[in-house]
Amino acid sequence: MTAVESPSGGGSVAADEAATSVPLETTLPPRPARRSAPQRRPLTIVRQADVLAVIGALVAAVASSALLWQEISPFSGIIGYFVVTWFLFVLYYAMLISFDENRATVRDRLASVVMHSLAFLVVAALGWVIAFTVSRGWPALVHLNFYTQDGTNGGPLNPLTQGGALHAIVGTLIMIGIAMGIAMPLGILAAIFMNEVPGPFSRFIRTVVDAMTAMPDILAGLFIFATLILSLGLQYCGLAAGLALAITALPIVARASDVVLRLMPGGLTEASYALGAGQWRTVRHVTLPTVRSGLATAVILGAARAIGETAPVLLTAGATDYLNFNPFHEPMAALPLFAFLQVQEPSKFSQARAFGAATLLLVLVVALFLAARKIGGRGPGVLTAGQRRRRAAASRRDLARFNRRAEKMSTQGVWR
Numbered sequence: 001m002t003a004v005e006s007p008s009g010g011g012s013v014a015a016d017e018a019a020t021s022v023p024l025e026t027t028l029p030p031r032p033a034r035r036s037a038p039q040r041r042p043l044t045i046v047r048q049a050d051v052l053a054v055i056g057a058l059v060a061a062v063a064s065s066a067l068l069w070q071e072i073s074p075f076s077g078i079i080g081y082f083v084v085t086w087f088l089f090v091l092y093y094a095m096l097i098s099f100d101e102n103r104a105t106v107r108d109r110l111a112s113v114v115m116h117s118l119a120f121l122v123v124a125a126l127g128w129v130i131a132f133t134v135s136r137g138w139p140a141l142v143h144l145n146f147y148t149q150d151g152t153n154g155g156p157l158n159p160l161t162q163g164g165a166l167h168a169i170v171g172t173l174i175m176i177g178i179a180m181g182i183a184m185p186l187g188i189l190a191a192i193f194m195n196e197v198p199g200p201f202s203r204f205i206r207t208v209v210d211a212m213t214a215m216p217d218i219l220a221g222l223f224i225f226a227t228l229i230l231s232l233g234l235q236y237c238g239l240a241a242g243l244a245l246a247i248t249a250l251p252i253v254a255r256a257s258d259v260v261l262r263l264m265p266g267g268l269t270e271a272s273y274a275l276g277a278g279q280w281r282t283v284r285h286v287t288l289p290t291v292r293s294g295l296a297t298a299v300i301l302g303a304a305r306a307i308g309e310t311a312p313v314l315l316t317a318g319a320t321d322y323l324n325f326n327p328f329h330e331p332m333a334a335l336p337l338f339a340f341l342q343v344q345e346p347s348k349f350s351q352a353r354a355f356g357a358a359t360l361l362l363v364l365v366v367a368l369f370l371a372a373r374k375i376g377g378r379g380p381g382v383l384t385a386g387q388r389r390r391r392a393a394a395s396r397r398d399l400a401r402f403n404r405r406a407e408k409m410s411t412q413g414v415w416r
């Protein structure tokens with residue numbers, strides 16, 4: 001085999017092929033040392049140093065405020081004392097934790113202690129209001145006649161063993177039933193319309209709902225008073241008060257339901273439409289079951305707004321001391337109006353009845369909240385025991401129907 005000269009004249013083609021067939025050595029850059037896995041920073045573990053820092057800062061703040069109020073400066077006032085103590089507590093706490101932690105940890109701990117202290121302040125204020133109301137109304141709440149008698153014998157000079165608030169309890173339940181029977185379906189339907197039917201009209205309804213949310217409650221009472229009582233001749237009754245309370249609760253229910261529906265994942269409705277379901281079936285079987293707990297919260301917010309109103313009830317239902325079960329005839333009492341009228345009396349018996357009525361309002365709101373959470377607090381797809389039994393019975397009926405159809409078709413020779 002002869003070697004062929006390469007065109008370049010420097011050597012043969014065979015030599016060039018042999019040279020190119022030799023593998024070249026690849027040089028890799030030096031790899032940096034592998035870093036260790038990052039250590040997770042515990043955020044929820046309460047250490048002993050954190051507890052000691054909080055206690056030390058609190059003691060130092062209380063002592064410093066005591067010196068300012070008693071020895072150094074002529075300060076006075078309990079509110080100013082607590083405000084200054086809180087600021088000093090935050091300052092001392094930041095100084096204590098800065099000895100052992102870096103700047104990022106100090107900011108994190110400082111923000112945490114500020115938020116926790118403010119939350120504790122809100123809870124303490126709520127607890128103080130509840131405890132004060134219950135303690136002032138306890139002398140009336142311990143008597144059975146407070147729940148079984150109306151106010152005919154409950155004058156300012158009559159003892160707490162006479163008279164009660166039964167007429168106000170019954171009137172409140174009837175008015176709230178009428179109000180929520182109107183506001184709940186209309187509010188939820190308005191929210192569904194605003195979310196499912198986009199367009200200028202739905203935007204107009206959302207604007208009106210937002211405006212009505214900030215409307216003074218007395219305007220609802222004045223509207224019903226001017227239209228139904230003065231113009232149409234309707235007398236003072238529980239129906240007029242229920243309509244006024246419905247106007248008050250309607251924007252709250254609609255606005256809260258609208259927010260809940262807008263937070264629903266869009267993939268659920270898109271999947272329903274992709275499977276061939278219509279808009280009504282999607283809303284009925286997908287949208288509403290998914291946001292059931294949120295809608296229950298919206299209804300509770302509307303009921304809590306309406307149940308404590310006094311001005312609309314005073315303008316539309318009047319005031320009475322007699323028990324009235326008929327919402328279409330004669331004036332009807334309510335717990336907020338009863339408490340408002342009783343607290344204006346200088347007698348200690350009337351004061352106790354007023355705070356007892358306020359306590360009953362608190363209990364009623366909590367009972368409505370628990371009932372709504374029981375009804376609508378289940379997650380999507382979670383069935384009650386009764387629903388599971390009914391679904392199992394329907395499945396057994398379907399199975400028996402399929403078996404009968406199969407036997408009938410086999411006897412007629414359809415499968416032969």
